[in-house]
Amino acid sequence: MRLVVDLNRCQGYAQCAFLAPDVFAMHGxxxxxxxxxxxxxxxxxxxxxxxxCPVQAILVDELDMAAAGSGAPAATGEASDG
Structure with missing residues (x-):
């Protein structure tokens, strides 16, 4: 599974680090x-x-895992604003 955290949105509440310490950690x-x-x-x-996450800063892209099994190209999960 691929994770992306919008670090501009993240406010450092550390709920993710508390719930999944093997994946997330606070630095300072x-x-x-x-x-x-x-x-x-x-x-x-x-x-x-x-x-x-109170600000919904974490995105999980599971499409890459499903696509890997089907031979189809993986989706990036990235959206365009414009």
């Missing part, structure tokens, strides 16, 4: 470090972290 008071290629074993904890 407001800096977030995370593993963008989280292991499938962490799926439930990551889902809890996504749900708990």
């Amino acid at each position: 008071d407001e800096g977030l470090l995370y593993d963008p290629q989280a292991q499938d074993a962490q799926r439930e904890r990551v889902a809890q972290a996504v749900a708990a």
Whole structure:
């Protein structure tokens, strides 16, 4: 599973680091470090972290996993503003 955190949106509440410490960690008071290629074993904890984020800064892209099995190109999950 691939993770993307909008670090401009993240406010450092650290709910993700509390719920999934093997994937997310706080660096100082407001800096977030995370593993963008989280292991499938962490799926439930990551889902809890996504749900708990008060500013909805965490995106999980699971389409790349489904596409890998079908031979289709992976979706990036990136959107255009314009």
